[in-house]
Amino acid sequence: MAEDRRGQRPARGGSSAGRGSSASGRSGAPSRGGSSGSRGSDSRGDARGTSRGDSRGGAPSGDSRGRGSRDDQPRGKGAPSRGGYQGGKGGPGSKSGSQERGFRGRGEEQQPRTASQAEYDGPELPEDITGAELDRGVRAQLKGLPEKLAARVARHLAAAGVLIDEDPETAYQHTLAARARASRLAVVREATGEAAYAAGHYAEALAELRAAKRMNGATDYLPIMADCHRALGNPEQAIKLAKSPSVSNFSTEAKAEMTLVEAGARRDMGQLDAALRTLELAPLNSKSRSAWAVRLRYAYADTLESAGRESDALAWFHRTHAIDSEELTDAAERADLLERKQS
Structure with a gap:
């Protein structure tokens, strides 16, 4: 049921959890499909990553990948989050x-x-996962638990961080085991939400991230939450979150991720012109070669092509490829296809 949204998820930026901290640890905003600007992506902004922290030892962290898969039809699971x-x-x-x-x-x-x-x-815990892989800030949040309980929760979170990209479903099961033991900790709910998102359980992800936000007031989760709304067929709600006043205080990367989600939501609603205007307000001409800049350019090129502006799209696919040193996208291939079509 779950579509492969990894790599097109919003990058996370300031969450307290990190790889080795909470469950997934990305830091930006969702960027599904083309909006995310990744290989074969469509125009959606993927939100996985907004709330993740930084450490990469065990649990997910704040790395933002830019791969996007062609998942034009977001699939959401409506099952309630598990207790x-x-x-x-x-x-x-x-x-x-x-x-x-x-x-x-x-x-x-x-x-x-x-x-x-x-x-x-929960799933069996690998012997080499000790919990020490977690970000120091995350471990600090577990200190209020009894020692043995904290150690078990830490190991499940760390295991989730290790598995989040390769086996998101098992990572999600690890976070459920952590939540079953420490459901009142925001970092645990955040980890569960991010792992649920990675595994394609969008309704559960939305519920868990809402719970984490109620507990700690953090707004880092908004891009992922907005992308969950998209996946569940509610683009209007995604746009509503994208207009939240707190977005103005986001980092450049997180703002870019939210822009990708909003543009993707506009495309979901058939509003290509509005999607283009949304992307044109973003720093498309930034000299940065970071993943967020690559994804913004790719999303813009992809949307231009969908709008029938093939010459402009070709130019922007070339501009995307020029800064995509890590080959996060298939911009070169897309440009080649357009050139053949026009010749």
């Missing part, structure tokens, strides 16, 4: 809880694990 073990009778630490988890006395048949029990346990 983990909340404690109380029958919990993993009680006698009855032990029986529910399948540990019966001698002679008693072992019962299969329930979904909530399996979620609490």
